Amino acid sequence: MLLSSNEFLPRAEATLAGLKGPVSAALSHHGEPSVSSLAREFPKDAPLSPSALVQALCPGPLSPIGFAAVVMREVLPRVDAVLDASVAEPTVVTGNARASGGLRVTAPLVVLGDLEVEGVLEDCGPDSTVVVVGCCTAWGLKTSGNFLVLGDLVVRDVIQGIYNDDSLVVAGDLTTRFLDENDHDVSSYGEVHAEHHFENGRSGEEAASLASTFLVPELWNLDLGELHHDDLFERIQRGEPVFTATPQPQQRREPDAPTAEELEGLDVEGIAARASKQARAKDVVYAQRRTGEVWLLRPGSFPMHIFDGQRFLGEGPPPALDVKQRASERVTFWRKRGDLFLEIERFGAVIQLHVGINNGSLKTFRFAFETSDAAASEVRRLEARYTGDFLRVTSVIPGRGPLEREFAHYGGPKAEYTSAIVDGTTLVTRDGERHPFEDEAAALSALEDWIAAKRQAGFDLKILEWKPFGLLGRR
Template structure:
């Protein structure tokens, strides 16, 4: 079926004269529909419908939507079945149906209804989608221009992605969960939603609001994130994503110590005793039951730790035999914020690394008379931080792989290296990948790798988690 220029533009004039109501409002969202715009893209006297649509895209919705309305009056309806991915510009003159998920990577115009028995995903800006009839799907992830002149009915969730394109509906919009994020969403009919996160919501607000109706695996209060990819994977698999009943709203606790945590602590007195210049506003962690206080200014000076009686690190640091492997290691991550504490025992020496994810860090060493005494100290520290910190091995829960970065500043040029454990594989920045039978063996290999790097003059520089770590962000 070809479009004849003279006939098409003549019909466009007639269609334009009778456009009104919600249809005209939706078509005008990106500007008034103009016949001249269609004429300027009619490059040959006869064109395939898909060629005209391709010529109008990418671009505003008004001309491509207008062209689709004109096509509906000229082209005989013919239904189509869509499968998997739309990778080339297509015009379906009748109804279109997909029996599974549908990914749209090129312009798609449906002059009738579009039914997707799965998740519908577009890929803006290359994937302009226009549906003149009713559009239904289980889920919709849209980053491109998406126009529906009938009703849009999405069973579970709609996610807007990026702020360059628009989702425009002339009819009614119905879905259980609409997350506009920073996407332009406009409905000229009635919007029926149970849960609606409006354009401009912050990540922290989104996670907090979602905690009332989405399953806990789909949001992270500490990171201020919704796990949209997991959400739509579950929708596609038919797995539950919503809680059976509304839950109490969760809010992110502040990174800084609360007034309750500071109650009874002589912060002014502790700050005055600090071996380095410090202020009360520099308190990043406080434990009322032990009197412990951590002081730091991220990116400016290293951590100062008052353990309730004294500041650590004021006595001479005991020597460490870098040839030996750590006898045991315990890594903690603060349940809120990005503070970490890693404790290593080397025989009768306990070494503590305290700092921020991707930030400043300080190392302290404590010597004991026997290895047993050092082991008891490590157990005491485990108990001391169990309430406020989470113990981690290969990853920080909800955040990503735990990456250790080491530095060697002894040469003319600083050297860096790092390693992570992915499941049962040890991965290093040098490109090494060692596969083991279980995670414990991989962690044992990590200890050997750390010992070899210490012997080469490297020391721990920082602990990081995805997305900051060079390995973890892959």
């Protein structure tokens, strides 16, 4: 059936005069509905199909498309429809619509009756404007576009808003177990019934901490300050549990800075005064009360200062070392709090100690010993010193991603950079090389050869970092 401007617009005038209550408020969320907003979409003396009118009004604010849907409901015969797994072209269902599984909407969808989705309903803004004149039900709703429901919205498990460009607007009641507005505009002109409600503007760390009380542990990460929404909706679609059987104690991320307990008994003011005229006690990023060790770092101002409990490391001239050879051994530690790392390289009787912060400052210290055995013993001592405070890692930072080593060469006309990670059993470099091996140990051995070759070419370690900050990690 085609829509004629001669018939449709007068009906729109009458409909507009009768709008009131929550429906009127919802339609006005993006501005007052008007007949003129519909009239300009009709070609002169030519009718439009319902889907063509919808396409002409999208993308755009909800008021015109929502108003058009209300008018269409009054003039079009009701025909129910069963929707496939996706809606990829402008679609108008004049009756009720039902999807027997998940539904992904990538084009405007208007349902003049009720919409029932037996799975996860996902839109893809801004091209996927969804309007439901009746009620809408689903197992989960993941919305990044404009989504308007003029009846009630009932989502069994989770509603998540994504991006702040568009809106989820409900004229009736909004009911779900977990509503995460994230940074999306979510507005209900009825009542909101949500067992767990994270409002717009919540921080990632706050969300992960609160979610630890009711979501299964696989769906949140305190260290990254993240909820794993993709995994959450995949589990809902597969019919797997996403909520804990009973409320759990709230988990909180440990602070990056040392705690008062860790600093107790340490003369941080005195240590900072001895470190540098620029150093301040509040620049402490790590402290070990047991040994009296203190690390001081003011990002962008000075490199890391380490007081090991007795002296500052690196006060004397470093011993000479030809680091173009392959390292005798390598031990890497990572501390989630503050994203601090410590990497120990041994070259025979010489040890190099790299200390820094993810994607930030790095300081290298070098120490010589009388024999290789003495240097190896020192490596073991350092391992014991930091075990517990730091995690020993090889290729992945737990809860974060691949460990990436970036090297820099400043000897030419312009600085050069390169990096590498071990991804499972494959050595991957920023130069686009991928070298598969039988196991991780073989890949790590190849990484040592790669490092030695880069140093022979004049490169030095610039930083350690983990995906997603590393350039290679964004490949």
